[in-house]
Amino acid sequence: MKKSKAETAETRRRIVKAAAAEFRRNGIHATGLADLMAAAGLTQGGFYRHFRSKDHLVAETCAVGLEGIVAVTDAAADDADGRGGFEAIVERYLSPDHCGDQAGCCLLVALGSELAHGDEEARAVASEGFQRLAEVIAKQFPHMTAETARARAIFALSAMIGAATMARMVPDPDLSAEILRNTREYLIKG
Amino acid sequence: MKKSKAETAETRRRIVKAAAAEFRRNGIHATGLADLMAAAGLTQGGFYRHFRSKDHLVAETCAVGLEGIVAVTDAAADDADGRGGFEAIVERYLSPDHCGDQAGCCLLVALGSELAHGDEEARAVASEGFQRLAEVIAKQFPHMTAETARARAIFALSAMIGAATMARMVPDPDLSAEILRNTREYLIKG
């Protein structure tokens, strides 16, 4: 059953994609490798042809997932048409669509506190993603000094992550929407 | 080995206290009942004399822990001496001491994303804690309408939770301190 290099790479991507979805939906600890591999259309035994351990998959999933959100955020700013890039980013990040998507939201939101308890590699990757996201946001403040732009970006990103995390945690959809709406408004207008 | 009612209640409190510390340090999933009971000075078999299941302990720990942070936050505003109550709350919540304390920080920070994936009871309790914290903060804006005060409180609380969560997640202590400092400054001054 040996596969071509292209197929092997494609399988690896499929596992990472399934992992990103399952981790977001259930968390890292609550996602078993057997379920995860089944979601990728494989059996669990094949896992170790692609990854040394679950921890390594977590780190790689974070790397790929955060690369994705960085790209999406960058694109949101480019498509701002009319609004400022910062506004477009905030609207995108805190939209009910994005935050409500159990399998699609930002990994820092879906896994934040779990990553804080995780191993060093995953934390380093997540930290790198946080900083790159902050840089994308800082670029939207060209009229500020680099330091001020960075400070404001880190503040705004932290606020967005906190709001999205709480919006996902509270069971009441109205409260969830209120948290997102308030944070959008205060970041953009105030 | 039957114990008096007072002793039994004290033991139960000790288990919840140990759970609060262990959950904050390692997360919920990563904390086993045997370790937790050992931390409380007991053996695992006694657990079910006090709690129906681990899930019920999680819910009760959240209830007690959030009651604690609400009280501490209220007290911080009362002891504001000079500064406004809001400033005192922000300084307290985002102090490196509070956030750096692996076993003592706010449960919404330490367990946020894990609770979002948890069972309904724990989410309801956490949501209640979030709203009570928001009310304590809203009280610090007596010159605003109730709605504006609530909106601003929810925004500020979300920002604090996000900042504290990221500060705990990133491995670099300098970046961690920068996140906390920026968020303190933007919430208070801007």
Next chain:
DNA sequence: TGTACATCAGTGAACGCGCGTTCACTGATGTAC
């Protein structure tokens, strides 16, 4: 107040289960001649 008995907090071993990981095996692919 003193005695006999029921209660039940806590112990420590055991249970079944699902986890991450390993392994012998299969068979299509890529490589060497």
Next chain:
DNA sequence: TGTACATCAGTGAACGCGCGTTCACTGATGTAC
């Protein structure tokens, strides 16, 4: 270009382990008379 062989992605069963939970038992406490 055709043939023989080594490679290795993927399968499916098995492994040891630690988890949440259960249970028989202990013995100090609270209660009934």
